[in-house]
Amino acid sequence: MSRLQEILEENDLNPKLAGNEIRCKCIHRENHSSEGGKGDGSSSLFINPAKGVYNCFSCGEAGTLTRFLDHLGVEPYEAFEIVTDLKExxxxxxxxxxxxxxxxxxxxxxxxxxxxxxxxxxxxxxxxxxxxxxxxxxxxxxxxxxxxxxxxxxxxxxxxxxxxxxxxERKKFLYNLDKVSNAKKIALVEGESDVWRLDQYGIPAVATLGTSVTLDQALLLLDFEEVVLFFDNDIAGESAAKKLYKALDSHINISFAIYSSNDPGDCSEEEALECYNNPSDYFEYSLTLEDTDLTDAQDFANKFNEVKDIPFF
Ligand SMILES: [Zn+2]
Structure with a gap:
């Protein structure tokens, strides 16, 4: 079963295969009240996975599959992964x-x-x-x-x-990696526009595309001597930073950018360069954290150490 079908099942949308499409319950429940005359919507929505679009033939709502997944609360980059996995x-x-x-x-x-x-x-x-x-x-x-x-x-x-x-394959991808693979030191950020901003300041950067950092992405970082973690200043960014610190610290030099804006895309040139050229260590970084619990990070690091030496993982 595909990840998309799993999500449909989890949301009780009762998916059924219909040729190349998936037919399920409409997600726009508000359009299917008993007075509206648009049926109960119980199996009126069609998804075309290859085209990445959906359409409810009963209420007429239609759009991209990413919008559909957003409606179900799927995080944008997970939606990204699901949608690209479905392509021929x-x-x-x-x-x-x-x-x-x-x-x-x-x-x-x-x-x-x-x-x-x-x-x-x-x-x-x-x-x-x-x-x-x-x-x-x-x-x-x-x-x-x-x-x-x-x-x-x-x-x-x-x-x-x-x-x-x-x-x-987002799980095995770092945005901009092919352009900076010769660098010894890089900044690691979450989004594409963070990469562009730092590039504008002369800082080589790659992006994980979201905060759900994967083991494969961590493995790709082993090719650098030093990685400055430049994640967004929020809980998800901090959690991702702690995971990579625990997994990579004994193998390469991991340091932290402590900066004042919400994300590197909004960081001034002066501040970004200062953070990159004189990054902080984990002790300094941990003083800025609300939650210094490393349990999740340790789990990630344990899995990382298990797969690290498996060839072609
Ligand atoms: Zn509908």
């Missing part, structure tokens, strides 16, 4: 081929990120494009080839929404 390789190659030229069109840099102070040269380097009005396209590379493209926009309800074309 052949379809993907065609879509990427069609869309890639727009990424290279330097007249179409993302207006959103230009307005947020990202330089044209930075957006051009990472090929961050305006796919259509108000829609930003973010490509993901593996061995210098585009393997997936995320598009993001604000929907009619004012919420952020995104869609992914392509195949990307």
């Amino acid at each position: 390789e052949e379809d993907v190659a065609k879509v990427i081929q069609e869309k890639e030229p727009l990424l290279h069109d330097c007249r179409r840099l993302s207006k959103e990120y230009l307005s947020r102070g990202y330089r044209r040269t930075t957006l051009r380097k990472f090929l961050i494009a305006e796919a259509s009005t108000g829609v930003t396209a973010i490509p993901y590379f593996e061995n210098n080839k585009v393997v997936a493209i995320k598009t993001r926009w604000i929907n009619a309800k004012g919420d952020r929404e995104f869609h992914v074309e392509g195949i990307l």
Whole structure:
């Protein structure tokens, strides 16, 4: 059973396979009250996993699969992983081929990120494009080839929404790794735009894409001599930082950026450079934490040490 089907089961949506689609209960329950005349919605919603879209034929609600998963409370990067896992390789190659030229069109840099102070040269380097009005396209590379493209926009309800074309194993991926793999020291951040911001300051960075850091991602970091953890200043960011510290500290040099903004994307150049050039050790970092319990981090480190020496894990 796919992760998507599991989620549908967990939410009691009663999924059933219908050809290439999955049919289930509508998630927009408010549209299916007894007076509305739109049926009870008990099996009126169709999901097309390969296209990454859904549609309720009874109430007419339709949208991207990522929006659907968001509605069920799935964390954005887990949704990202689920959606890309469902793609067929052949379809993907065609879509990427069609869309890639727009990424290279330097007249179409993302207006959103230009307005947020990202330089044209930075957006051009990472090929961050305006796919259509108000829609930003973010490509993901593996061995210098585009393997997936995320598009993001604000929907009619004012919420952020995104869609992914392509195949990307997020669990085994660090954003921007292929561009900085020769560096000895790097900053580790959560999101793509954090990478662009630090790059603008001359700091090489890779992103985990979310705070659910995986063992594979930790293994990839072993190739560096020093990693400065630059996660967001929130509980999830702290928890991820503690895990990587416990797993990697005995193998490579792990240090911490203590900075004042919420995430590195909002950090000033002066502060970011100071944090990167003179990072703090765990003792200093722990003084800034509300919760210094390392139990989860120790579990992660134990698993990491089990898999570390297995070839090709
Ligand atoms: Zn419906």
